[in-house]
Amino acid sequence: MKTEKKKTGTLFTANTKQLMITYGMVIVVYLICEICILTGVMSNQMKGLLVPLCYYVIMAVSLNLTVGILGELSLGHAGFSCVGLFVGATFSVSMKDVITVPYLRFFLAILIGALAAGVIGLLIGIPVLRLRGDYLAIVTLAVCEIIKNVVNVIYLGKDSAGLHISTKDTASLNLEETGTVIIKGPQGVSGMPSDANFTIGIILILITLFIVLNLIHSRDGRAIMAIRDNLIAAESVGINITKYKLMAFSVSAALAGAAGAFYGHNYQTINATTNSFGYNMSIMILVFVVLGGLGNIRGSMIAAVILTLLPELLRDLSEYRLLIYSIILIGMMLLNWSPKAIEWKKGLAAKLSGKRQAMKEKKPSAKEVQ
Amino acid sequence: MAILDVTNLSISFGGLRAVDNFNISIEEGALYGLIGPNGAGKTTVFNLLTGVYKPNEGHIILDGKDITGKKTIEINKEGIARTFQNIRLFKELTVQENVMVGLHNEITYPTLAGILKLPSYRRAEKEMREKSIELLKVFDLDQEADTLASNLPYGKQRKLEIARALATNPKLLLLDEPAAGMNPNETLELMNTIQFVRDQFKMTILLIEHDMKLVSGICSKLTVLNFGQVLCQGDTEEVLNNPEVVKAYLGE
Numbered sequence: 001m002k003t004e005k006k007k008t009g010t011l012f013t014a015n016t017k018q019l020m021i022t023y024g025m026v027i028v029v030y031l032i033c034e035i036c037i038l039t040g041v042m043s044n045q046m047k048g049l050l051v052p053l054c055y056y057v058i059m060a061v062s063l064n065l066t067v068g069i070l071g072e073l074s075l076g077h078a079g080f081s082c083v084g085l086f087v088g089a090t091f092s093v094s095m096k097d098v099i100t101v102p103y104l105r106f107f108l109a110i111l112i113g114a115l116a117a118g119v120i121g122l123l124i125g126i127p128v129l130r131l132r133g134d135y136l137a138i139v140t141l142a143v144c145e146i147i148k149n150v151v152n153v154i155y156l157g158k159d160s161a162g163l164h165i166s167t168k169d170t171a172s173l174n175l176e177e178t179g180t181v182i183i184k185g186p187q188g189v190s191g192m193p194s195d196a197n198f199t200i201g202i203i204l205i206l207i208t209l210f211i212v213l214n215l216i217h218s219r220d221g222r223a224i225m226a227i228r229d230n231l232i233a234a235e236s237v238g239i240n241i242t243k244y245k246l247m248a249f250s251v252s253a254a255l256a257g258a259a260g261a262f263y264g265h266n267y268q269t270i271n272a273t274t275n276s277f278g279y280n281m282s283i284m285i286l287v288f289v290v291l292g293g294l295g296n297i298r299g300s301m302i303a304a305v306i307l308t309l310l311p312e313l314l315r316d317l318s319e320y321r322l323l324i325y326s327i328i329l330i331g332m333m334l335l336n337w338s339p340k341a342i343e344w345k346k347g348l349a350a351k352l353s354g355k356r357q358a359m360k361e362k363k364p365s366a367k368e369v370q
Numbered sequence: 371m372a373i374l375d376v377t378n379l380s381i382s383f384g385g386l387r388a389v390d391n392f393n394i395s396i397e398e399g400a401l402y403g404l405i406g407p408n409g410a411g412k413t414t415v416f417n418l419l420t421g422v423y424k425p426n427e428g429h430i431i432l433d434g435k436d437i438t439g440k441k442t443i444e445i446n447k448e449g450i451a452r453t454f455q456n457i458r459l460f461k462e463l464t465v466q467e468n469v470m471v472g473l474h475n476e477i478t479y480p481t482l483a484g485i486l487k488l489p490s491y492r493r494a495e496k497e498m499r500e501k502s503i504e505l506l507k508v509f510d511l512d513q514e515a516d517t518l519a520s521n522l523p524y525g526k527q528r529k530l531e532i533a534r535a536l537a538t539n540p541k542l543l544l545l546d547e548p549a550a551g552m553n554p555n556e557t558l559e560l561m562n563t564i565q566f567v568r569d570q571f572k573m574t575i576l577l578i579e580h581d582m583k584l585v586s587g588i589c590s591k592l593t594v595l596n597f598g599q600v601l602c603q604g605d606t607e608e609v610l611n612n613p614e615v616v617k618a619y620l621g622e
């Protein structure tokens with residue numbers, strides 16, 4: 001009886017401990033960065049990278065929910081952040097004079113961006129999640145491109161009569177003289193308040209982690225992972241497959257939308273190019289998730305940070321940059337997935353924890369004697 | 371009173387009549403065996419009972435309620451749980467989590483309570499942990515609660531599947547070749563466990579099995595399927611001595 005009680009007890013605290021390590025890591029990195037900024041150690045170039053870094057981390061964590069936890073390959077994650085960005089930006093620009101408290105407006109913009117992306121994710125998920133594997137990947141890829149191209153032809157303006165929308169040009173919006181154009185087709189949004197900063201990014205990362213990690217460790221998260229591991233068995237114990245697939249997919253989309261809205265507010269003008277919101281970006285985020293480890297939230301954060309910083313740090317090497325980048329990619333993959341490397345890492349972890357245990361107790365415990 | 375009443379159940383795949391005019395009536399608390407040569411349609415019957423396939427004809431009445439044509443998850447909620455011939459566990463989840471997935475509809479809380487870790491979440495999770503450990507103890511798996519399901523030895527994986535099915539609190543438990551791949555000792559142990567489960571949980575059990583020692587040891591009644599049709603039905607002793615049955619299994 002006693003041992004069982006202890007067992008469930010340790011499992012629970014081990015869980016909480018892991019959560020605390022993850023949150024703690026983010027906070028420590030934040031503090032280090034803040035100190036570097038205050039003491040002037042950090043270069044301007046690095047400072048400019050902080051907001052995109054937060055964006056990539058949130059994107060990687062949220063995509064891991066679909067790819068690692070639900071086990072469905074999605075290549076359209078950038079599309080959802082594109083939705084979040086443009087909806088959030090439209091809100092911010094049109095409410096610029098109405099809501100003057102910048103943080104409140106920004107918060108609402110992120111929330112609305114997340115909601116819009118979540119709803120789009122839900123609507124797309126209903127037909128698309130009937131597909132599996134390669135087919136799902138291809139369709140999500142197409143959806144992402146469609147979103148990007150639709151955004152590129154939208155003209156949106158505002159005047160006293162409300163919002164005007166057109167797919168032709170600015171003139172066809174028929175705005176009053178006092179009206180302003182918010183989205184200018186391929187030129188994107190302009191006149192955005194640049195509200196985003198590193199601190200808000202870190203808060204957003206913590207919120208994302210809170211939602212994703214708590215979801216994973218709840219009844220719903222177990223249902224989602226059960227579907228990933230064995231669909232037929234999950235159905236046989238009464239789990240609603242459609243409901244939980246849609247839940248994971250739309251939460252993941254909503255978080256991408258929030259990330260997009262946050263990222264957009266780092267710039268005054270932003271447009272949807274292939275590089276920022278096309279499949280290139282989707283695949284880059286997927287690379288973060290796969291290298292960090294499928295289903296490993298902490299891993300995808302670390303991968304996102306390393307792989308975003310690398311190209312910048314290697315800038316001095318000019319033409320060798322991409323070569324070294326790809327070699328490091330291969331190295332990371334081997335380190336994560338080769339059986340030998342996994343064994344070595346396990347051994348190392350055991351050694352470290354063994355040492356710590358020995359230091360703590362000083363006297364050999366019964367376990368070690370055995 | 372019969373807990374399961376199946377009448378004229380039939381299904382065709384293309385031109386093949388996989389199950390033809392299948393009838394069965396199982397008394398509450400019975401341990402019933404479904405046997406027959408390979409390809410006779412036994413697993414197809416299970417798939418029909420659990421809603422994986424929709425029957426072309428016939429009716430399935432569970433505890434007085436018509437469940438014909440319902441979806442798998444609805445049928446599970448009505449009270450039929452099953453195991454699979456080729457083990458289907460949630461491999462990346464721990465042993466305990468596998469059973470907790472089985473408790474999914476038994477102990478519930480809203481999604482938001484889980485994300486915000488409200489008291490209702492803590493209470494329900496605690497109850498789930500206790501209940502799952504209790505179930506694991508029945509199968510002597512409680513020591514392996516934190517092991518990944520895929521790391522269990524074969525015999526224990528089969529037991530875990532039964533524990534997970536039991537967690538859904540069914541009225542009728544369908545076991546598809548529970549002793550497949552087990553050695554004689556493990557089979558003997560499994561026989562005891564199945565009987566214990568029936569007595570302890572007051573469960574009705576229908577099982578498919580090729581191991582005649584197990585079948586004759588614990589089943590009170592048998593139905594023999596051959597080429598999708600019922601060949602013979604009745605008390606175990608009678609059925610196993612029926613020349614037709616012997617012929618179907620061993621040939622002339």
